[in-house]
Amino acid sequence: MASEVHEIKGRSVHSSKRFVVLCVVVAFAVLVVAFSTVRRKTKEIELSTHNTFPYSPPDDAARAKLQESLYTHILKGMLSDPHCKERVRFIALGFDKGGTRFDPTREFIDQLGKFPMVLRPVSEAGFSRYDGIYTRDTQEPAIIHSVMVLRWIDDTTAAVALSNVRGDLSGFGESDAVYHFNGEEWELIMPGQRWLS
Secondary structure (H helix, E strand, C coil): CHHHHHHHHHHHHHHHHHHHHHHHHHHHHHHHHHHHHHHHHHHHHHHHHHHCCCCCCCCCCHHHHHHHHHHHHHHHHCCCCCCCCCCEEEEEEEEEECCECCCCCHHHHHHHHCCCCCEHHHHHHHEECCCCEECCCCCCCCEECCCCCCCEEEEEEEEEEEEEEECCCEEEEEEEEEEEEEECEEEEEEEEECCCC
């Protein structure tokens, strides 16, 4: 009888220890989630205080030049991505409400620099529901690199969407990534929401 009582007490103590450990783990998880939420909110607050209202954009020529340099910066990074193995890359600079992607000029493509792949405007891409993106002339699998300013936060800061698409359900990208021009170069100051399909 005494040994049974001792065994029951031993189980009770062991169960209590498990319960305490479980409570500590749960409390730690709650603290981690709370801390990451506070950090995210802090970034959002810092970003929103960076806004100046009423915001008046620079003239069209200055804005176009700055936007082109932002697109160049982002696309050079995309073209250097080792996960993209396609020989042919189609370039798109945003799209309209109907989903039609905009072509860059030949001059814009040329100024991206020397890359070991073939760069072409997106209008030359072929698409098949089963084969995805391909070149119309050689039927070679390809990828579309797309970048678009979603909105300007101030004269030198923009929220951007970028994507790499191989087909209907084959792509990855980021939305609302915030870039700032520091006077010399563009820098990513807040990563966006990443997506994968």
